[in-house]
Amino acid sequence: MYITITPQKLGTHFNQSSQDFVNYLEKENEERTLENFEYFFNQTENDIKPDRVVAEIDSNTAKLKRNEPRFYSITVNPSERELQHLKNHPEALKQYTRELMQDYVKAFNREINGRPIRVEDIKYFAKIEYTRRFKGTDREVIGNQPIATKIQTLKDEVYRIQTGTTTGNLKALHDKIKCLELEAPHQLNGKRIVQGMEKPGPQSHIHIIVSRKDQSNSISLSPGSKYKASEVEFNGKQIKRGFDRDYFFSQAEKTFDRLFNYERNFMEHYTSRRDFVKDTSQFYKNLLKLPYPERTAAFKLMREAGIKLPPTVPVNQVQLAYKAFNALKRGVGIAVKSSSISI
Structure with missing residues (x-):
């Protein structure tokens, strides 16, 4: 589960309207009939x-x-x-989104009229998208770039x-192009990516637009706050502030696992x-503590994600060679970046 939270910008300026973003989220409907919107x-x-939504x-x-x-x-x-x-x-994804937004409000260290924020206090709209397309930053596109x-x-x-x-000889040039197309290292259904x-396979994901202001349009709620939990004096009163991203991201996984027995x-x-990202030593220790089946499964997931593991990694031993681990770190680093994991 990869979740990102970003303020919407146009270049260096914040968007003054949600119209462009909503239009972007309508792109899949352009290929659908009205009854399938x-x-x-x-x-x-x-x-x-x-x-x-825009209004x-x-x-x-x-x-x-x-x-x-x-x-x-x-x-x-x-x-x-x-x-x-x-x-x-899709109904499971909608169910999860609604539960997730309850985790979202619980991550705020804020109160409304002396009580914790509830999901009814926020204004949000969500939409499921079912496809993704390769971007210029994807490893397959980068790998095919020389060709x-x-x-x-x-x-x-x-x-x-x-x-x-x-x-020149057009036929010879077209023949060279055909040969190069076949030489591309990353192919999909016989075509160069x-x-x-x-992209192939299940690609469903959810976009959520959440207003900075609460439903009453009077209280500002920023998930971009650099504070996890603190208080500040405002107009002579102590005001709670902050958003705990660690809590939100961790709870998002727990909610999914609880709902769907995952x-x-x-x-x-x-x-x-x-x-x-933040404590490589702890990551290393936790990886080594895993029972053999779980450790093997972890390495399998890395390989499926396209991370090149050194062939000498002794997954069935108690310790990993430091050199091999550095190679693993570089590979995971690329995967973290390309997956847009927000931390």
Whole structure:
């Protein structure tokens, strides 16, 4: 489970409207018939149309300055293994989203009228997307780039011949291009993987637009706060502040596991990814403490994620060689970056 929380920006400035973001989330509907449209939902409603989302998010911005985010985007990315466990069922994803947003409000160290924040206090809209496309930062696209460069050079030469600016053998050039296409190391259904190509397998994920202000449009709730839990004096009163991301990300996994009886592997835990980034020594110790079957499963998940493990890694021994672990660290680091794991 990979979850990111980001304020929506246009370049260096915060978006003043949610219109562009909502339009972006409508891209899958462009390929659907009206009766098969995927609509937004919130905690209590389904089939919410995009114009209502824009209207309610954009009007819920009282007293916010231009340099403050109007809304945040939460992206929930279940892993392929988690989606297979759910059989990629949309109703299960909606159920999980609604439970997740209860974890979200509990992560705030804030009160409304002397009580903890409840999910009814926030304004959010969510939408399920079912496909993903390869980006320029994906390892498959990067791995194919040397071939792509050669192909583009040949295509440029073909264009010059076709426009009469030079002469040459078009058939020979087209034959070279076909050969290069087959040489690309990353293929999908017999075709070279390129940016924009649809990814295979279950790719369902959830986009959530959550307003910076609460339902009353009077209280600011920022999940981007650098404080986990503290108090500050404001107008002579002690005000609680902060958002505990560690709690939110960890609880998100526990909620999924509880709802769907899911058995989470060591490498799927947020705490494992966090320790890898912030406390490599602790990650190393925890990895070595795993029973042999779990440790083997952890390495299997790494390989499935495309992490190149050194062939000398002794997964059935008590200790890993330091050199081998450094190679493993580099591989996991690439995976963490490419997966946009928010920590």
